[in-house]
Amino acid sequence: MNNKNKIELILSIIVIILVLVFVFLNKETEFNLYESESEEQQLNNLEQENDELVEDSLLYVYFLDVGQGDCIFVQNENETMLIDAGNNPDGKYVSKYLRKELGIKKIDYLIGTHAHEDHIGGTDIIIQDFDIGTFYMPNKTSENKCYTDVIKYAKEKQIDIVSPNIGTRFNVGNATCEIMTKNDDAEDYNETSIVIEMNFGRQKFLFTGDMETENEESRKWDDIDVLKVAHHGSTYSTSSKFLNEIRPEIAVIMCSKNNDYYYPHEKLIERLEKSGCKDIYVTADEGTILITSDGRKNTVKSLKELSFDGNK
Numbered sequence: 463m464n465n466k467n468k469i470e471l472i473l474s475i476i477v478i479i480l481v482l483v484f485v486f487l488n489k490e491t492e493f494n495l496y497e498s499e500s501e502e503q504q505l506n507n508l509e510q511e512n513d514e515l516v517e518d519s520l521l522y523v524y525f526l527d528v529g530q531g532d533c534i535f536v537q538n539e540n541e542t543m544l545i546d547a548g549n550n551p552d553g554k555y556v557s558k559y560l561r562k563e564l565g566i567k568k569i570d571y572l573i574g575t576h577a578h579e580d581h582i583g584g585t586d587i588i589i590q591d592f593d594i595g596t597f598y599m600p601n602k603t604s605e606n607k608c609y610t611d612v613i614k615y616a617k618e619k620q621i622d623i624v625s626p627n628i629g630t631r632f633n634v635g636n637a638t639c640e641i642m643t644k645n646d647d648a649e650d651y652n653e654t655s656i657v658i659e660m661n662f663g664r665q666k667f668l669f670t671g672d673m674e675t676e677n678e679e680s681r682k683w684d685d686i687d688v689l690k691v692a693h694h695g696s697t698y699s700t701s702s703k704f705l706n707e708i709r710p711e712i713a714v715i716m717c718s719k720n721n722d723y724y725y726p727h728e729k730l731i732e733r734l735e736k737s738g739c740k741d742i743y744v745t746a747d748e749g750t751i752l753i754t755s756d757g758r759k760n761t762v763k764s765l766k767e768l769s770f771d772g773n774k
């Protein structure tokens with residue numbers, strides 16, 4: 463090969479390499495263009511994925527009227543969660559309703575938000591009457607009888623009591639739950655409350671136990687659709703700052719009529735309204751409140767006659 467031919471060959475190779483590089487780079491930009499879809503598009507895709515996840519499936523959230531206390535039952539696709547079980551005399555009524563009326567045999571996730579009677583008073587009966595999957599409760603012991611009863615019956619049935627970490631996730635059917643706060647070391651029992659965010663399709667629920675402002679300020683919160691208002695509507699929880707972060711559309715307050723604490727506090731109601739919350743439901747007025755969700759929208763129904771208040 464003479465020199466001229468050699469140069470021609472080298473030049474041709476360089477040209478081929480350049481063309482290949484050009485084509486490859488162009489492809490890269492094409493891919494990049496495809497990948498960098500708008501935020502809106504990404505959100506739409508996410509919503510579509512969420513819709514597919516919950517297609518043809520309804521989520522039921524019962525805020526059971528146990529008078530001055532909390533008891534929330536969640537069901538989707540034959541999986542269940544019970545957050546608290548009211549006061550001691552309420553347990554048997556809650557248990558009977560779940561077994562006889564709803565045909566429930568197993569509680570996949572039993573939550574005792576914290577060791578106060580108005581939350582775990584009826585939990586001992588639930589442990590006795592149902593198969594229990596996972597049992598979450600903060601690691602903060604108490605001398606009171608309802609707490610020691612819960613421990614006793616859990617031991618008898620060899621159910622482990624687990625104190626979940628913040629960030630722990632689990633599913634109830636197609637609903638995804640996450641532990642948002644909990645502080646085993648807090649002196650105030652209310653601040654040990656296990657707080658759970660539940661996502662179902664496009665809908666977000668927040669179950670707050672009796673959390674107070676210290677825990678509200680301990681983290682960032684998502685935009686929420688349905689809020690179980692903390693501590694029965696006390697003004698010492700649910701600050702304006704917290705409400706501005708979560709901006710709930712529906713708020714449920716669980717308390718009894720003419721209770722000794724004047725719940726729900728007027729100032730709390732004012733803050734809720736000011737934050738733009740359109741629908742506020744109080745179990746004292748509405749009885750048991752059932753929210754049914756298809757993942758896109760929520761339907762609220764008051765079941766006025768349905769009360770589980772054993773103190774009545």
Ligand SMILES: [Zn+2]
Pocket residue numbers: 531532578580581672693694
């Ligand atoms: Zn309480």
